[in-house]
Amino acid sequence: MNIMLWIKKSFISINGIAIVLCLCFSSVIFAIGEDQGHDFDVKNSNLDSRDAENDIFHQTLPEAQYYLGLKYYAEKKSPQSQIKARNFFGQSARQDYVPAQYMLAQLYARGQGGKADKQLALEWLLKAAKAGYAPAQHAYAAQFLTSTANQERSKEGIYWLKKAADQGNIGAMRDLGFMYFRGIGVSKDFNQAKQLLEKPASFNNSLANFLLGEIYAQGGYGVTQDKESARKWFQKAYDLGYQPALNKLNALKTKSNYRVASFAMKSNNKSVAYRFNGSTAKAAAKPDAREKAKHKALEHNKIVHQEIKEIQKKPLRKIKLKSFVIPSNNKNFTQL
Secondary structure (H helix, E strand, O other): OHHHHHHHHHHHHHHHHHHHHHHHHHHHHHHHHHHHHOOOOOOOOOOOHHHHHOOHHHHOOHHHHHHHHHHHHOOOOOHHHHHHHHHHHHHHHOOOOHHHHHHHHHHHHHOOOOOOOHHHHHHHHHHHHHOOOHHHHHHHHHOOOOOOOOHHHHHHHHHHHHHHHHOOOHHHHHHHHHHHHHOOOOOOOHHHHHHHHHHHHHOOOHHHHHHHHHHHHHOEOOEOOOHHHHHHHHHHHHHOOOOHHHHHHHHHHHHHHHHHHHHHHHOOOOOEEEEEOOEEEEEOOOHHHHHHHHHHHHHHHHHHHHHHHHHHHOOOOOOOHHHOOOOOOOOOOOOO
């Protein structure tokens, strides 16, 4: 009788352990699955980091350590939480878990959870980049693509940008497209730039839309000039909040108005409709009407030239490379 009771109690205990292990294992699988997307919501997850922290099973897996690091990292207002985040990321990174190496590099770069250490940040970033982690490759490229970079450093940056872009990293594709547009570290190639920028533009990246507008507005280097396409991309960039695109749209509109005015001025044999800033007038085939059209065209010509002078005095935006080369999944990564 006592033996049967002991067996029954043992069976219940074993089942209990099995259930606990299953629950723990399910949590880890959830964490790993979420990590594959690199964009899960750590703030709204149901797993409590403090419960998981006390679970030995979670403490020994690099994926779980990384997940716990993210939980604490989300509590940015708490210095103590940032210390714990760095600790967990460090444990995971030292077991060669690549996303944790990338996150640890960021914390060292910004001095979160402890003292800033740029050298250590670069070491961990390079390790993750060599392991093939696209966000780390993009971020590492940023260290070489500064406004003062020489040709050798630019080539190094381009190498890592290409690595990340080949994996479909949106930020890297945008930045590499910019390099081809400007001819920095690579030969200027508008067609290559266009191909790289189209995907980021489809993801509503305002800068990518703006650069596509510039490519079509200027033309050349493998791309035929197309003002209508330029207007379309500038409009999209402006709709996404990129203010310099408005100046480009106005410039295209002004040039279009000037062409119509010039046509009206040259016409001698028939009535011609032409537009100035939304208003319509007719130049009849009469001397006085032609004189008025000519006068308006010349006045408009003055306005165009004045606008060009103003733009030349105050460039729309002097773009520094640092503003472009920012990791796509973390806009706050520190430029080392």
